[in-house]
Amino acid sequence: MAEGVGIILAKLAFVLLFVLNFGAVLTWVERKQSAVMQDRIGANRASIFGVRLLGLLHALADAIKMFTKESFTPDNADKPIFRIAPAISVFFALVGFAVIPFGDKLVVGDTVVNLQVAPLNVGVLYLFAVAGMAVYGVVLGAWASRNNYALLGGLRASAQMISYEVALGVSIFGCIMIYQTVDLQEIVRWQGHLLGGWLPAWGVLMQPLGFILFLTVGIAETKRIPFDAPEGESEIIGYFLEYSGMGFGMYFLTDFIETVMISAITVTLFFGGWQVPYLMADGFHFPWGGMVALSNWMVALLQFVSFTLKVMFFLWLQMTIRWTLPRFRYDQIMRLGWKYLLPISLVNILLTGFIILLLK
Amino acid sequence: MNVHDKYGPLTLWEKFYLAPILAGLWLTSKHFFRNLGRHILRAVGIKSRAMGAVTIQYPEFLRPLFPRLRTMHRLTRREDGTPRCVACMMCETVCPAKCIYILADEKLENPQIEKMLHSFDIDLGLCIFCGYCVEACPEDAIRMDTGILELSNVSRNGMVLDMETMLNLKPDGSRYAQYDKNGDIISNAYIQQPKKS
Amino acid sequence: MSDPTRHFVGKETKFLEEGVYGENFIVTSVDRILSWARLSSIWPMTFGLACCAIEMMATAASRYDLDRFGAGVMRPSPRQTDLMIVAGTVTLKMADRIKRLYDQMPEPKYVLSMGSCATSGGPYWQHGYHVLKGVDLIVPVDVYVTGCPPRPEALIDGVLKIQDKIRKESVIKRKLQERSNV
Numbered sequence: 001m002a003e004g005v006g007i008i009l010a011k012l013a014f015v016l017l018f019v020l021n022f023g024a025v026l027t028w029v030e031r032k033q034s035a036v037m038q039d040r041i042g043a044n045r046a047s048i049f050g051v052r053l054l055g056l057l058h059a060l061a062d063a064i065k066m067f068t069k070e071s072f073t074p075d076n077a078d079k080p081i082f083r084i085a086p087a088i089s090v091f092f093a094l095v096g097f098a099v100i101p102f103g104d105k106l107v108v109g110d111t112v113v114n115l116q117v118a119p120l121n122v123g124v125l126y127l128f129a130v131a132g133m134a135v136y137g138v139v140l141g142a143w144a145s146r147n148n149y150a151l152l153g154g155l156r157a158s159a160q161m162i163s164y165e166v167a168l169g170v171s172i173f174g175c176i177m178i179y180q181t182v183d184l185q186e187i188v189r190w191q192g193h194l195l196g197g198w199l200p201a202w203g204v205l206m207q208p209l210g211f212i213l214f215l216t217v218g219i220a221e222t223k224r225i226p227f228d229a230p231e232g233e234s235e236i237i238g239y240f241l242e243y244s245g246m247g248f249g250m251y252f253l254t255d256f257i258e259t260v261m262i263s264a265i266t267v268t269l270f271f272g273g274w275q276v277p278y279l280m281a282d283g284f285h286f287p288w289g290g291m292v293a294l295s296n297w298m299v300a301l302l303q304f305v306s307f308t309l310k311v312m313f314f315l316w317l318q319m320t321i322r323w324t325l326p327r328f329r330y331d332q333i334m335r336l337g338w339k340y341l342l343p344i345s346l347v348n349i350l351l352t353g354f355i356i357l358l359l360k
Numbered sequence: 361m362n363v364h365d366k367y368g369p370l371t372l373w374e375k376f377y378l379a380p381i382l383a384g385l386w387l388t389s390k391h392f393f394r395n396l397g398r399h400i401l402r403a404v405g406i407k408s409r410a411m412g413a414v415t416i417q418y419p420e421f422l423r424p425l426f427p428r429l430r431t432m433h434r435l436t437r438r439e440d441g442t443p444r445c446v447a448c449m450m451c452e453t454v455c456p457a458k459c460i461y462i463l464a465d466e467k468l469e470n471p472q473i474e475k476m477l478h479s480f481d482i483d484l485g486l487c488i489f490c491g492y493c494v495e496a497c498p499e500d501a502i503r504m505d506t507g508i509l510e511l512s513n514v515s516r517n518g519m520v521l522d523m524e525t526m527l528n529l530k531p532d533g534s535r536y537a538q539y540d541k542n543g544d545i546i547s548n549a550y551i552q553q554p555k556k557s
Numbered sequence: 558m559s560d561p562t563r564h565f566v567g568k569e570t571k572f573l574e575e576g577v578y579g580e581n582f583i584v585t586s587v588d589r590i591l592s593w594a595r596l597s598s599i600w601p602m603t604f605g606l607a608c609c610a611i612e613m614m615a616t617a618a619s620r621y622d623l624d625r626f627g628a629g630v631m632r633p634s635p636r637q638t639d640l641m642i643v644a645g646t647v648t649l650k651m652a653d654r655i656k657r658l659y660d661q662m663p664e665p666k667y668v669l670s671m672g673s674c675a676t677s678g679g680p681y682w683q684h685g686y687h688v689l690k691g692v693d694l695i696v697p698v699d700v701y702v703t704g705c706p707p708r709p710e711a712l713i714d715g716v717l718k719i720q721d722k723i724r725k726e727s728v729i730k731r732k733l734q735e736r737s738n739v
Binding site (some may be wrong): 028033035038039041042043044045046057060062064065068069071072109218232235237238240241242243244245248306355 | 567591594595597617619620622624625627629630632633634636637639652663664665677729
């Protein structure tokens with residue numbers, strides 16, 4: 001489908017706005033959600049001309065403050081790499097959103113727009129490639145700091161991320177065996193099938209074990225609590241120790257953008273992506289016979305809203321896990337990744353294979 | 361005795377930690393939704409006694425203080441307006457941090473009271489707020505019941521209290537908890553009314 | 558003595574170059590926006606050394622929430638913080654580390670000295686042979702909060718005074734701040 005450059009740029013701008021807004025709002029959500037969970041009130045004092053907005057202006061104040069902080073470079077640091085490492089980190093976090101579909105087809109004039117920025121037919125492999133490159137941002141930042149402890153933090157981070165990439169891949173194989181494709185848009189379309197005529201065939205029903213595994217491994221891959229041993233935070237020294245000002249701001253933002261990315265991938269693979277139950281391209285087709293006709297724009301809007309709501313649920317879940325569970329020790333993280341999650345993923349593949357054979 | 365000897369090694373189910381993890385998530389989610397519901401109800405306008413947070417929002421709301429709390433010092437006066445202090449130097453001697461500096465003067469009007477104060481300085485930057493000076497004073501001249509807790513300044517010299525300041529402080533009863541005639545605390549005096557700052 | 562919480566206040570606050578021109582325009586300067594951003598997002602590096610650290614934890618906990626003023630994100634690394642709260646007795650062994658960490662903080666940075674021991678050595682000023690008699694001998698202190706330990710209300714009042722100070726100071730004009738202490 002020949003989409004013009006204008007449409008591609010519009011989709012790109014839309015996705016970037018979506019992701020960056022979520023990333024910025026997540027800084028506020030983290031403080032407010034942790035406050036509500038801990039029976040207190042979070043940040044609520046920043047006000048512009050008397051308008052308080054429940055503390056959202058604190059996120060804006062954080063950003064402005066980080067811009068105006070002195071950007072410090074250590075004396076014998078590797079200056080070009082030191083400056084560029086946070087940018088690499090953010091780049092590879094943002095680029096992963098190019099293959100996430102947030103809607104079906106949208107008819108604009110006489111072009112049919114596929115609501116996915118880059119319609120790759122190897123979407124899942126692209127995501128793994130991006131996750132693999134994300135290690136570079138961390139390791140280069142730690143190495144260029146010329147600080148022994150930051151370097152150790154970076155080594156911890158790289159070992160953890162590389163180990164969990166294996167489990168990340170293997171836990172998806174069961175899904176790919178069922179969906180028979182690695183194109184993310186086709187995966188989401190496949191999940192619109194109805195089992196037995198009334199149950200939407202979402203991935204979590206086909207692969208519950210795969211879902212739990214993928215969520216755990218995803219949280220470990222993005223170094224969120226409880227797997228944030230590389231990041232440190234008051235017990236062991238982390239890899240962004242020497243970064244101040246906007247360099248630290250970019251690492252901080254990467255953390256939240258990767259949280260959104262794991263939520264988006266989980267929703268796409270296991271929870272039907274943009275699928276609303278019983279919503280087809282021309283309206284609702286209920287199994288008991290009713291039908292509600294909707295225009296194409298309305299259908300696209302409903303699909304986008306459903307995607308957003310599902311992503312927000314997983315963001316809430318990851319934030320709750322973050323503020324509840326204590327941190328794992330580093331050897332526990334490694335043991336979990338190699339000795340437990342990887343064999344269970346392989347067993348998952350075997351079981352899926354058996355069941356597919358039986359059902360044939 | 362090692363705890364592992366008492367309870368034995370972990371069973372396979374316990375090693376999964378699924379039950380404790382889910383119990384923890386259940387507890388925090390319960391707090392989250394309960395507080396969120398209370399916040400939304402108060403925002404909509406349905407006010408109830410249940411607060412969404414236990415925070416006392418200083419400086420608009422004040423926590424009630426109790427009578428024995430040791431806050432900023434003040435010097436008391438007799439009925440005729442002169443300070444009670446007779447410069448006996450008891451407080452200066454007993455102070456563990458040696459933060460009281462007294463200079464005495466001769467009091468000529470009354471033959472039964474021989475001395476009076478020339479200057480009385482307390483360096484609050486050194487004071488540890490133990491209350492020994494209050495206990496040691498034989499004249500009940502110094503008390504620590506002003507209810508002023510906000511002792512911060514931009515310089516160390518600004519924290520030296522002199523005699524004039526301390527004589528003019530009054531006990532501020534509005535920040536203290538209210539008691540009824542039997543000595544029981546009044547129950548709804550826990551979060552005080554907003555103060556204008 | 559009308560307002561007991563403003564007992565020790567110095568100069569009154571004056572906003573820089575703010576004016577109301579006409580009915581529909583309010584003019585503000587970039588200074589004000591930068592100061593507003595800085596004071597709404599003070600990230601403390603809590604240097605809890607002794608008993609005052611317990612009161613600092615109490616201030617950051619649920620009952621008196623320090624996060625309401627934007628000061629809740631307590632980063633462990635000095636390179637990412639604005640305010641150093643020196644809470645507790647400073648020994649001579651620790652003084653070296655405090656100076657080193659203060660130098661590692663990026664500008665603009667502020668120091669709040671919490672408790673009698675950090676302000677002036679406290680009860681150890683006379684005979685304490687290993688106690689630094691006041692942390693302002695090694696780092697320039699902006700606000701002193703005294704008490705043993707200061708109640709959370711007093712610490713929050715100290716943070717509010719730091720916010721007042723940030724509101725008054727000018728970034729773009731680069732006025733030299735006079736940091737006279739003792």
